[in-house]
Amino acid sequence: MEETLKEYEQPFYIARHKHDSTFNMKSCHYHNDFEIYYLLDGRRNYFIQNKVYSVVKGDIVLINIQDIHKTMDSNNSVHERIVINFKKEFIAPLLEDEDDLLSCFLSDHKVINLNVTEQSFVQSILLKMVEEDRRKPKGYLTYEKILLTELLLFINRNMEKFDEQQRYRSSLQNKMSEVALYLIENYKKKITLKQVADEFFITPSHLSRSFKKTTGFTFIEYLNSIRIKEAQKLLKGTRKSVMEISELAGFESQTHFGRVFKEVTGLSPLQYRKRPGI
Numbered sequence: 001m002e003e004t005l006k007e008y009e010q011p012f013y014i015a016r017h018k019h020d021s022t023f024n025m026k027s028c029h030y031h032n033d034f035e036i037y038y039l040l041d042g043r044r045n046y047f048i049q050n051k052v053y054s055v056v057k058g059d060i061v062l063i064n065i066q067d068i069h070k071t072m073d074s075n076n077s078v079h080e081r082i083v084i085n086f087k088k089e090f091i092a093p094l095l096e097d098e099d100d101l102l103s104c105f106l107s108d109h110k111v112i113n114l115n116v117t118e119q120s121f122v123q124s125i126l127l128k129m130v131e132e133d134r135r136k137p138k139g140y141l142t143y144e145k146i147l148l149t150e151l152l153l154f155i156n157r158n159m160e161k162f163d164e165q166q167r168y169r170s171s172l173q174n175k176m177s178e179v180a181l182y183l184i185e186n187y188k189k190k191i192t193l194k195q196v197a198d199e200f201f202i203t204p205s206h207l208s209r210s211f212k213k214t215t216g217f218t219f220i221e222y223l224n225s226i227r228i229k230e231a232q233k234l235l236k237g238t239r240k241s242v243m244e245i246s247e248l249a250g251f252e253s254q255t256h257f258g259r260v261f262k263e264v265t266g267l268s269p270l271q272y273r274k275r276p277g278i
Contacts, residue, residue: 011090012144014126014133016040018080029070030229033087034105035063036151037071038126042079045072046111047215050180052173053111058119060112060155064105068225072216082126086148094149101152104159112155112162125151175200176214179207180222187226188250193219227251228264235273242269 018041037046037060044055048069055061055071063069088095088102095101114122129147132140155162179200183191196219197204211219231249234240240248246257246269261269 010085011087012141012148013085014082014129014144016080016082016130018078020078030066030068030225031085032065033085034065034102035061035069036084037061037063038082038122040080040082040123042081044079044081045216046070047072047217048110050184051110051177052214055111056113058114058116060114060122062105062107062110062112062155066229067110068222068229070216082130084126084129084148091145091149091152094145099153099156101149101156104152104155107159107162109162112158118158121154122151125154172210173214175202176211179211180215183223184226187223187230188248190252191223191250223250224260224264228261231257231261231269232265232272235269245269 037055039055039057039059039061041057043057046053046055046061046069048061048063049067053061091101125147129144132143132147179196182196182199193204193208197207200207202210208219211217211222215222217225227249231245234245234248235242238245242257243254246254249257251257251260258268261267261272265272267275
């Protein structure tokens with residue numbers, strides 16, 4: 001679901017949260033800003049676009065603009081994390097053309113594993129940012145921009161090393177990543193659970209259970225999220241009719257499209273098109 005929460009409307013947002021019980025994101029989740037997620041304690045599974053990553057204490061997760069993502073429990077209900085959301089314009093004055101500090105978000109490897117020294121350095125920056133945002137002393141926004149730039153500079157200077165890191169991924173995770181990629185590439189077509197199961201030589205029930213277990217989404221939730229994401233782009237970027245857009249996004253009928261669109265976004269397609277700022 002495209003978020004309309006306060007944090008995604010601000011140019012910069014940072015928060016530290018601890019969950020002492022089971023916590024899973026309830027629905028599809030993507031937004032029009034960059035996200036940096038740092039796990040202070042615990043273990044999580046993180047689904048991003050079409051891959052599942054195991055995230056452990058001291059890992060950084062990089063979420064690009066419009067990346068579909070979701071966090072889930074990983075046999076450990078207790079976890080603590082710091083999350084940052086920011087828009088490019090927040091640090092634009094500090095960015096040099098030749099130093100694209102946002103390029104790290106384009107990497108195929110979304111999870112960065114830090115050693116103990118690196119964890120200490122990153123946590124120091126993050127905790128300073130949290131404290132600045134909590135106290136809001138004079139000049140706090142300027143200092144937050146400087147700290148965020150320092151963090152991005154550290155990540156980008158080490159991306160070559162980070163990209164070489166390999167995380168063990170089970171055969172089931174690999175298979176479900178292939179399924180998710182298949183849906184991304186074929187969402188415009190008529191797709192059924194059985195048809196995709198046949199494509200990957202597994203039973204529909206096994207695919208349904210495995211996809212939910214691995215990604216946190218049901219098969220249809222993920223497919224609809226891809227289709228609605230495309231429909232949102234077409235509604236804002238073209239003058240095509242709602243009927244045309246529903247067909248281009250892979251929906252069999254305009255009625256079904258309208259119902260799913262409202263379930264995901266809270267708005268009808270026409271309301272979304274007319275609403276400024278999203």
